[in-house]
Each structure stands twice: as structure tokens, then as C-alpha cells.
Amino acid sequence: MTLRIGLIGSGYMGRAHAIAFATASAVFDLPDSVELDLLADANAALAATAARSLGFKRSTGDWRDLIDDPAIDIVDITTPNLMHEEMALAAIEAGKHVYCEKPLAPNAAVAKRMTEAAEKAGVKTMVGFNYLKNPVTALAKEIIDSGEIGDVFSFRGAHAEDYMLDANTLVSPWRLDPRSGDGVVADLGSHAVSLARHVIGPIVSVAADCRTIIDERPTTQGTTMKIEVTDEVDALVRFASGARGTIGASWLAAGRKMALGFEVRGTKGSLVVDFERLNELRLYTTDQTVGREGYKLLLAGPAHKDYVDFCPAPGHQLGFNDLKAIEIKDLVEGVVSGENSPAPDFREAYEVQRVIDAMIESSRRDTWTDIA
Amino acid sequence: MTLRIGLIGSGYMGRAHAIAFATASAVFDLPDSVELDLLADANAALAATAARSLGFKRSTGDWRDLIDDPAIDIVDITTPNLMHEEMALAAIEAGKHVYCEKPLAPNAAVAKRMTEAAEKAGVKTMVGFNYLKNPVTALAKEIIDSGEIGDVFSFRGAHAEDYMLDANTLVSPWRLDPRSGDGVVADLGSHAVSLARHVIGPIVSVAADCRTIIDERPTTQGTTMKIEVTDEVDALVRFASGARGTIGASWLAAGRKMALGFEVRGTKGSLVVDFERLNELRLYTTDQTVGREGYKLLLAGPAHKDYVDFCPAPGHQLGFNDLKAIEIKDLVEGVVSGENSPAPDFREAYEVQRVIDAMIESSRRDTWTDIA
Amino acid sequence: MTLRIGLIGSGYMGRAHAIAFATASAVFDLPDSVELDLLADANAALAATAARSLGFKRSTGDWRDLIDDPAIDIVDITTPNLMHEEMALAAIEAGKHVYCEKPLAPNAAVAKRMTEAAEKAGVKTMVGFNYLKNPVTALAKEIIDSGEIGDVFSFRGAHAEDYMLDANTLVSPWRLDPRSGDGVVADLGSHAVSLARHVIGPIVSVAADCRTIIDERPTTQGTTMKIEVTDEVDALVRFASGARGTIGASWLAAGRKMALGFEVRGTKGSLVVDFERLNELRLYTTDQTVGREGYKLLLAGPAHKDYVDFCPAPGHQLGFNDLKAIEIKDLVEGVVSGENSPAPDFREAYEVQRVIDAMIESSRRDTWTDIA
């Protein structure tokens, strides 16, 4: 069978999805084939150009055409956050599976509506937290779950980049509109939170400190925009498991280009990852011989989940787009199987959003805030 | 227009090529599209299975069918070295372009025959030295060629892995047959030599020391095989430019999984790469402020050749397969343009092989050996 | 002139001080020479042995002998925290200068009494926060103060080791007695706080989360001890300058042996240190050429404060004891000059302690807590 994909949006992430569909088809033995069928963008001309470039058969300037088209099996949403809800709800209503970029929604209330609609309609959903798909993430989770590092008592995660550091770069007003979500908390913080939940479990309480550092920026429209969204956040977190720690995010961290990482400490060891080195995990265990103790640098290889489909040789390295290809594989397998949604689905993204919202509220009130 | 690809071989590299054709088509705006048309393997059943898995439309158990098929534009050879010559010469004679995995041939004499045949026939050729395609390699070359590190006087390169370290692993007799080339000198040494030539230029003299460390191995056929090919080599090298240095290769280097790298020293700076971290280059220049001098760690990003087509964000990292996709892009552009072959072509691979042959001869005679 | 030293305590730190006095005398051109004169320990026999081993001329089993001895100029206290107050107040009353190991006191109230007594008596004081003496710390401070990384808006610091991770190691009851200070917050947290204050400035508010992970330990006396002090802490911090960030400490961080470090972010760059690599600082500035941006790895060298006295060649590295020797140099210079106490003095240690106390209170009450 063939799954027909309808893509809305052809920017950074739209393009990344198109590449990933192609790569996933070549790398994995997918249960169904996928066809890049219909691409929607802001207008017909833009969509037509993008469709040619990204390998879609058809294009449209109206995303509703894609919802209405019975040929489309999966609606793939890569537009700005603010538009996710309307598009996803329409797709769900039309009975289509929905694959949506992160963050799912500007806040938990919206994410909840989207989640409940999807669950009620019985369609499959997936959200693009691609770093969960890194074989190194799977390795970290396996090490934790197997007890190799004992009882885990703390987690320290962060996502830092520097793409908003230049105060003179022109910005699109929508991009920093608080209605889209709270700046870096939503954009990068959601990655860190999703990883924290994935490897440690639910977060039950947070105390966060959100800051706006650059409070005015010039816009692409020649005006000046007052900035109210968060540029940098640090939060204390408490997990349901009893583990504690911190989560941070910054888009002003000079020199950090892809610094999403975490350190997990247990009673018998610890592990550290930093996805600026996407294929590496450092592992320390307390069972080592005296005088020979040290952190071990593991390189991703065929012994780790999903790696071998890309390459049989260890240390040869996957790239950013390869994580997206694994995500596509999981999407297709999830859609084809009779069971649950692929992970992470809308509900998981809603849970992530609840943590994000709690961080924002905690910071506003300068208190610890529980996630009920 | 569409270029039709005929692939011979569906192992590690055959599969990597198939993935790369798919990814390259999605990532780059190729001048012609490519079609994975006909796949040949050792027998019809094997070929049929592989064709399905790798996305080829047709299959055959006889590679000559592929040569004879007028629909095929490019013959892509990923079989063991020993078979390259016969296949390539047949393809050349049939007027097809040839894309062949490295090393091109077991020795320079064979590589020369292949090169001259291709040049006489006027077909385009390319050889799969994929590490030349790394944006980091292009960056290294740009830094050297621009004079940023002054006059380059030395180069130290090596390729070390450990996949042959286990003396008890069963090996296929053909694999370690000296007629296929001299073990690691051919297999990994050729990568190091091709990089050395690419960033520094021609090598004119070598003094090499080749060793066989594990001199007996059990075969997949239940026998024991005496090993005569090289397990590890170190060589002193002299370049036409006057630069000097070393080139090494080992497939017994415990812990090294993809340790292909080099260090280049100039009168105004130096640079270091190690492709176990495929996206990094360390650069030191002598023009730094006192007290603020240091090696700078550059992460591949959109400012570097070919990166931006994969991702607009720096530090997000390409993987091994992405280098192969760049190679495919260069192949297609080279084939489509009226001009020269894409680089590196058969002639370049022949030049690499001459250095390899000189290393082997130098080691046999324990002397410096010139490349005439 | 000669400064006569009276040392109380001959354990880990007593010994480190003795080594440092010797090294400092050889490395630096001290304004006065120092003489290791009288050593006091728990009893006369122990003291006599230690004096011989550490190079002291005389010894005593009663530390009060040392206070009463008019020959002694500087009283050097390296006993457990709980004993600092009594000894320091006696020394101050006797008009002696006091050099005391960190943390100065179990809490800020005690530290305040000690500080005020010293200031009233007009004696010089110094506290052994040796990491402030690292040339790399001076370099970090110089980079920050010069504006090289712009306006600093965040700091993330921590000190993690793993020496308390083994739950079966026998502990001395006094060591984990809450009256000595709150476990790792006092022991390692004080290092992180002192560095934060040194490079960024006063901290005005904290929200901390202190945890006891291993809540029972066997004692050297054959009993089991319930543990109530902190094993691990994470805190949000706000500086008077407006900068914000985090400070953490753990003595259960498997694999971390000397992981005291910090990251400072500014509007024009950032810097990172980790004293498990005592001689390195990573610096990123935004003024770099496109395509050549990267973190620079600076190695301590003669261009940096105090390094050249140890070695004229860069990159040759100072060790832990060398930091202590720089501390001694600053102590002697501070005592000899007519002006202020050497830094950090009791008052600075008191300010550090106030932050520590605020962390503990914040954690107890689960709120932000101001340092008035």
C-alpha cells in the first residue's frame, strides 16, 4: 500500500521532512511506501515551486484543498505554531492522520483540544521531537532503564543555541509574538523537556526563571518591536520518580549551535550526552577496577537502535536529517500498525506543553508550580 | 532529462549508493533527475530482493545485461576491487559513464588501463572517495589555498579503524587475497592518500613500512588462511609542493572506528580534522592577540560548501551517508555538464593508486621510492 | 623579615598548605620569607610526627600553645569547620593574622562574628578558596571585566565530585553532622558560590533544591548514621548586576572528580571553564569572520596572571597544589602590605556563607529567598 502525504509549509522544516521521507524510504524497509503527493503553501506560485523542489506531485495555494483531498492519508504540518491548531483540527475532522512539527501548540489548553480531538476521531498523530529518535537517546534510555547506572536521582538538561543573539537582525513580527508561545521556552525548551520526560519520566513540579535579555528588535517591516518573550530560562525540576534537577534553554548562548544535552546521575553511574556531537555518549559506572576508572566515550554504532539501517560500520555517524528519517520510519510504522499512535504523539506533546506552561507560570509568580 | 542508473553489487556500498541517490535527489536541485533502474547481483534471486529493498525498478543476475542495456546511462560499480576492471572496461566500451567505488583497482597498472580506456572513449568517470566531499574537507582546502595558515610545510594524515582486530573472525578468502590489493594500504590508505592529494597536492616520494600483524585467520570456508596483506602501514611522504609528513593506515587500531584525519602545518597557522567527528575542524592562526591564542573549534555550517542544502542551521551535523549524497550531486552535475569528469575521476584514482603502489614497493625494498 | 607560621591540623589540607608554603617560597619573590614554625594537632605524638613530615620546627598537642606563642605571626587553621570559630577568635584576640580553610564557618552568623572580630582587631585574614587563584579564573575575570564578551547576562556554575557516592564507605560522624554545615552545599557549593561572586559579583536572590539521596550510612564507629545533610543541590540565582543563572553542587556525581566549572554568557560572547582541566578556558566571541566562527581553546600561559612564575612556556600546566602556592603568595603579600586583607578575606567568606544559608533556607521553604 502507499501512504499519500500532504505537506503544509515548505520552509526549513517542510524541506527537512521532504528530505527525510526520501531518505527513510531508501534506508528502512517501510511497511507501506510513501508518496509525496500534495504540497500546500501560502500561495499557488510558491507552492508550485516548492513542490517541484521537494519532489511533490501536486501543489496548492490553499491548505484546505489538502484537507479536502480524499487521496491524502497523512497531513504533515510544518507551519508556524500559531497555525497548527486550525490545520490539525481540520485534518482530524477529515479523518486524516496528522504529523505536526513541535512545539505542537502555543499553550497546553490548545494542545489539549488537539489531543482530545485526535483521540476521539481515532486518527494517529505524531509530533516532530526528532532528538528522541537519535540512536544515542535510545542508548541513554536503555542504560537508564536497565539499571546499569543504578537508581537515577538527578537530571540536568538544556538546549542552547545562539541564533537570536544578534540584536540587529531583522525579525518577523509573528515569530516573536507571545501568542505563538513564549520564545525560547517553547522553541528549544520543548526539546529539552521532551528528552527529560522520555528518559526519566513525568515532571511534577518546576521553579523557573524566564528572562528577556534583548527587549527591542528591528522587524523586517522596518519598525521596532518590543520583545516580551523569553530569551533564556533556567528551571529547577522534580520528576514523579523522585529524581530532581534542572532544565534550561537559551537562544542567546554565544557559540552554542546545537547544544542540546543532558547529564543523568544514578547511584551506580552517570551518563552525559551533548548533541553538538550527535553520535556520542559518555558513560561512567562504579563497577570499574581501581586505577582504571573513567568515563567511557561510546560512539553510535550498529549495536544501537536504528543505526545499522544507515550503515553497518560503527562510528560512521548519522546526521541531523537522519534523525528525521528515523522519525518518518516510526510515523509510517505507527500509522500502518493497528495499535497506538507513533511516539511521541499529540498527548505526549500536550504533556510537554504542560511543563512549558508551568515554567512560564512559575517564573511569572516566582514560585514552585506543580503540574497537576 | 533523467539519468538511468545501473548498479552492480548490493552490499554495504551498493546500499549506501542507493540511499545516497535518494537523499541527493531530495537535498539538491540536480540538473537531471536520476532513476534507480537496473540492479545486478550475483544471481537473479539475490538481485531481485536487493532491487526491491533498494528501490530499483528492475534486476538481473548477470551484470552484462546492465552493460548491454541501452537505457542505462551510468554504471555504478560497488563489487569487490578485483572485479572493477572487467566491469568498468565493458561499461566504457558500451559508452556508459562509470561511477566506481574505491579503491579503483588492485594496482596502478590496472587503474591506468581503466583511466586510459575511459578517456579515449570520452565517458565520464567518478570514484567514491566520499571524504573529499565533506564540507569540512572543503573548508580545510579553502583555508590552505587562501593562505590563511601561510605556507604549508607539513601534513600528517592517517586512517585507523579496528574492524580486522579480532583474529578469530571468519574472513572471506577473496577479501584478504593479495590480488585484490594490499590489505589496509588499499582499503583505508587510499582514503588518506586521496585526502592528502586533495588538500596538499601530488606526492612525489614515499618511505613506507607495511606490516602483517595477524598472519593467520580462519576463513568462512572452515579453513585457515595465511595472511600476507598489510594490517598496518606508516609512511613518510614528500609532496611536489615541498611539504613533507606522514601517512598511516591501520585496521587493527583498537577503539578507532572512523579515525580518518589529518593535521596541516603552515607558517601562519595549522588545522586539524578527525572524521570520527565529521563536522569539526580545529584551526589555529598566529595572528591572535597575546593571551587569547588558541585552537578554534569550527563546526560545519551553512557558510561551508554544500552544507546549507541539508540544513540552514550551523552545528546540526551531516552524517556519513550525507557525504555520499554530495558525491552523487557532483556525479550528476559532472555527467550532465559538457566539460570534465566529476572529481575525483579515474585519473585521480590512478594517481592515488600510484602512491599506494609506491608505498608497497618502498616497504618491500626498505627504501625511499619515487612516484615518477 | 620572616613570617612565622603556626599550623593547626595536619590532614589533607594541612599537608597541602605545608607543600604550598614550600613551593610558594621557591616560585615567588615573596616580600617576607615564611618559616614553618609550630604545628598543632590533636595530641603531642601526632603533632610531632606531622611536624617532621611537613617540615615544621616545633609541634604541640594543644593548639592554644600556638595562640599563646608570641613568635607566631600567622595562624593557619585547617581543622574541621566546626572548630574554626573558637580557634580563629582566639588567634584574633591574640593579635595574629588568620589564614583559614573554607568553608569558614557552619553558617553566616558564625562567619559574621569571626569577620567582625577580625576587622575590629585589625588583623589580616584569608580563606582558602584556592580556585580563585587559578590563572584561568583571573583570565575569565579579565575577559568579563574588559567587556570582551559584552554585557554578561547569565552564569551557570557547579561543583561536582563523587567521593560520597559509595553508600557503604564508613564515615566519621562529625563529618556529616549538620552542625558542621549542610553537607555538599557547604563543602563544594561554597567553591561554586565564591567563583560566581568573584567573576560576576554579589548574588541577591536564590531558589534552591537540596536533596539527601543516601539517607543512611555506616560509621567508623560501627553504628549506622541517619544522614540529614545535603548530597546534591541545584539553585537558581540572581546577581546584583542583573545577571541570572544556576549554581549546583553534588558529591554523588559518578565519574566527576574535580568538576568545578562555569559558563558565562554575554551579549558579545561566552566563556566556559571546567577545572577537571585546570589550565583551559574556552572563549567564543561574536566578532569572528563568517565561516571561521568557533570556540577557542585557550591554554594557560605566561600571558596570564601568576603563571610565568611557575614556568615561562605556555601549555605546560599548573597543578592543584600550585593554586595553593599562589594563595600563599597572596597571603604573604597581603599580610606584609599595610593595606587590606588579602582576598578572599573573612568578610568575603561571610558573604559566600550568606548565599549558602539562603540556599538552605530557600530549599527548606521551597521559595525564592533574598540575601538582604
Added chain:
Amino acid sequence: MTLRIGLIGSGYMGRAHAIAFATASAVFDLPDSVELDLLADANAALAATAARSLGFKRSTGDWRDLIDDPAIDIVDITTPNLMHEEMALAAIEAGKHVYCEKPLAPNAAVAKRMTEAAEKAGVKTMVGFNYLKNPVTALAKEIIDSGEIGDVFSFRGAHAEDYMLDANTLVSPWRLDPRSGDGVVADLGSHAVSLARHVIGPIVSVAADCRTIIDERPTTQGTTMKIEVTDEVDALVRFASGARGTIGASWLAAGRKMALGFEVRGTKGSLVVDFERLNELRLYTTDQTVGREGYKLLLAGPAHKDYVDFCPAPGHQLGFNDLKAIEIKDLVEGVVSGENSPAPDFREAYEVQRVIDAMIESSRRDTWTDIA
């Protein structure tokens, strides 16, 4: 008893020795105490100043005074290479023990004369190859000797710095005089060779390539000097054990400040050190669990030779001067014990020099050269 030290020379190394004598006395429980007694330098005034600064009791402008002085037990020579022979032979003749900086002599013939004189006279000797004293070196040797990495078949070592890279720096004519030894081969190459011999064993054959890159330099005397000594060398080496590999040295390696290191490969593992990180060793063994294989980063700690005397806590790091202090400890123990010289003695330094000489000859003749 007390050993009285007579030091000749008070430059970089003279000063390092004085510091090391002080630190060693404080750190180690030496069998005899040492007294910095008499310092000789080029003239009386210089010597007097240096003696005060370095803590010597007496001084002289004529080194022969020191030889003639019956109070002196150990003559410590830190003058330029060219002067070692005369001074050492005089000291030996006077029945004194001799501690001499490396390289011992400008060539093996001289080193042999010095060695034979010392052995005939029955005095103890030691040469300052301080990196042999690094606890990390002892760890590497222990790992190799214990068989933990199996049969060692290759070694790759080098010492690279960049202190001669600036072609405009004024140089002292004697420094680059070929009669002092062949430039970097002698200066840094000797460190790499001594380490190679220490951890692997005797070298029996070499093929070297020595280059002069900067062939003219301005002198401190206002003239221009033609440079004929080696700036950079690479050599193939063969050990008596059957192991092979490379040794290199450069003083033009931009960015390298203390890059003395080596990689050792065996049939069951490998290890890597780089003394720009003096306290680290990376170890890989083949006995690791599948999916958990990786290089382990060992930090020097109390489990390793000589470390604990400096500090009981692991990862706290020794510095360059600490290695010299260990050397002094070995010197004193060697001199006091009735047995052999401390290692490395003159004979060992002579063996190192034979390898250096063979490299130079090999390069001159462009052939492999045996060490008979």
C-alpha cells in the same frame, strides 16, 4: 643526612630545578634531606642574584668552584648542551653525583664518554627526562607491561610545540648552532624517544626525514644567521620487540604548546596520551560488552604512582613542576640507595642519543639506519 646541591645555570631549567627541590622536600618523605647550597652562573653578580632568588646559600661566578667544593654532593647541570660534557666530566672526576638536563650531549659519542666516565667512577647520574616521571606515563607502562592491551605492535609518538615558529624572533647564535645538537631532533625529539624507549623498549632501526623550514633568522647580535638545524622531523621506527611505528618532533607546529604524546596499539586494546593534558590517559580494551565499547578517559589519581603524595583526591591534577619534583625524589632515592643510578641515567640518555643520531644520519642518507 643532607645532600648538598650545587647548581650550574639559573635559567628556565635551573629555576625549575630549584622549585622542584623545594616541592619534593615538602611532598615526599625523602631518605635524605637536600640543601640548595652553591649556585654557579656566568659571573659572580648574576650568580649572587640567582642564588638569592632560588634559595641557594652561596654563589660563584666560576662553576669550577662548585666542582672543587668538597661540601657538594650532587652537581646539577642546567647549562646549554654544549657545556654539559666538560662540566659533567669534571664533576665525575671529583667523585660527585651528576644530575644533568636533557639532552645529555650533542651526540652519542660525547654521551658515551660521559656515561663511561661516570660508570668507571662509580658515581650516580640522572638526566632530566621529566615526562617519564608523570604518573600517567607510569600508568601507560603498567597497562602495557601487564598485558592489558595484549601484544603491543605499534607506537606512534611525537612532541610538537611552536616556540620557534616566528621567523622574526631574535635568536641566540649558540642556540641554533649545529654543534649543540640538531635543533628540534635533540630538543623535543629526545623527549619522544625517551618515552618510546621507556614504554616499549629499545629501538633498532629508523628512517627519518629532517627538514629545515625557516632557513634564516635574525640574531640577538643584529646579524642574520643561516639555519642548518632541523625544524621538524618525522621518522619510521622499529623496536627490538617487533613493534613498529613513528616518532616525530616539531618546534614549528602552530598552536601546539606542549603536545608530547603517544598512542600504543596492542592486540587487545590501545592507549593514548597527550601531555597538553598532563593528567589524562585514554584506554580502550577489546573485552567490553557489545554496544558499550568505548575509549575510557582515565584521570590521574591516588591509585597511580606518586600521585597520592601530592593529593589524596583523584582528578585534582599535577602540573609540570610536579613532574620535576618526582624526578628529584627519584634522584635523591637513587643517590642514597647503595644500588644503581636513578633512572634515567647517563647510559639511558646515551641510548636515547644513539637513536637521535641514527635519525639524523638516516635523514642525511635517505635510508633506513640501524642502531647497532
